[in-house]
Amino acid sequence: MSKYVLGKKGVLDNIKQNKISTVYLKHDFPELLELKKKINFNICYKKDNHFYSVFDGNHQFVIGELKENNFYNNFNSFISDINSINSERKIIIMLDGIQDPGNFGAIIRTCSCFGVDGIIYKKMNQVQINDTVIKTSVGAISHVKMLSVSNLSNVIIKLKESGYWVLSSCLDDKSVDLNSSKFDFEKICLILGNENNGISKVVLDNSDLKLKIPMSIGSVQSLNVSVSLGILLYAIIYK
Known part of the structure; x- marks a missing residue:
C-alpha cells in the first residue's frame, strides 16, 4: 500500500531528503520546479476530483508518494x-x-x-x-x-x-x-x-x-x- 504526504510544506521537506517518488498536483509552483532540477522524482498532474475522491484532509492539491x-x-x-x-x-x-x-x-x-x-x-x-x-x-x-x-x-x-x-x-x-x-x-x-x-x-x-x-x-x-x-x-x- 502506497503512503503519502499531504500539502506543500510536507512534500517539499521530504523531496529535499529524497523521500518522495512521485508528486501529484494540480498546478506547478516555483519551489517544486527548482527542486526538480536537482532531485529525481516524478510529477503527475491530476484534476480536482482525483484529490477529493482519494485523499482526505488539507492537501492543497499537492500530494507526495513516499518511497518504500x-x-x-x-x-x-x-x-x-x-x-x-x-x-x-x-x-x-x-x-x-x-x-x-x-x-x-x-x-x-x-x-x-x-x-x-x-x-x-x-x-x-x-x-x-x-x-x-x-x-x-x-x-x-x-x-x-x-x-x-x-x-x-x-x-x-x-x-x-x-x-x-x-x-x-x-x-x-x-x-x-x-x-x-x-x-x-x-x-x-x-x-x-x-x-x-x-x-x-x-x-x-x-x-x-x-x-x-x-x-x-x-x-x-x-x-x-x-x-x-x-x-x-x-x-x-x-x-
Whole structure:
C-alpha cells in the first residue's frame, strides 16, 4: 500500500531528503520546479476530483508518494538496518494497540524529534498507517523506520536476543518511578499501550523493566500517549 504526504510544506521537506517518488498536483509552483532540477522524482498532474475522491484532509492539491525505504514487514531486515546506523545508542518504540490515528501520527512525530530509530506496531487491533496518521506526523513518518508485525511477544524475544532492554510504560504496583531510574543501556525498546487498556499482560510479562511517570497527588492519573512518550524519551535520552 502506497503512503503519502499531504500539502506543500510536507512534500517539499521530504523531496529535499529524497523521500518522495512521485508528486501529484494540480498546478506547478516555483519551489517544486527548482527542486526538480536537482532531485529525481516524478510529477503527475491530476484534476480536482482525483484529490477529493482519494485523499482526505488539507492537501492543497499537492500530494507526495513516499518511497518504500522506511516500511518493513520483515524483522531481520528492520533490525539489521537499525543496527547499521552509526550511533552510540539505539532506541525502538513498540506500540501495543494504539487506536487513534491522531495519536499514532503524534507518536511518529515525537519519535522523529528525539531521533528514535524505529517503531514496531501490530498488523491487527491497531490503527494502521493512513492519511490521518501521515498528516498528523507532519512528514516525520519518512524519517523513522516502521515495522508491522503479527505478534509483539515473538518480536520482544528477538529484540532481547539482539541485545535490547525492553521497558514498558504502565501504572503497576511493580513499576519504577521514572525519576529513580538510570538508563545506561545501549539498546532500548520502549513499549506504550492502548489508550484505554494499556499494555497487554503477555507483553508486560516479557518486559525487563516497568516505568511510571510521577504525578502530583490528586491529579489526573493518565496522560495522552504521545505526551507520555515525550516525557519518557526525554528522561531516557538526557537523564
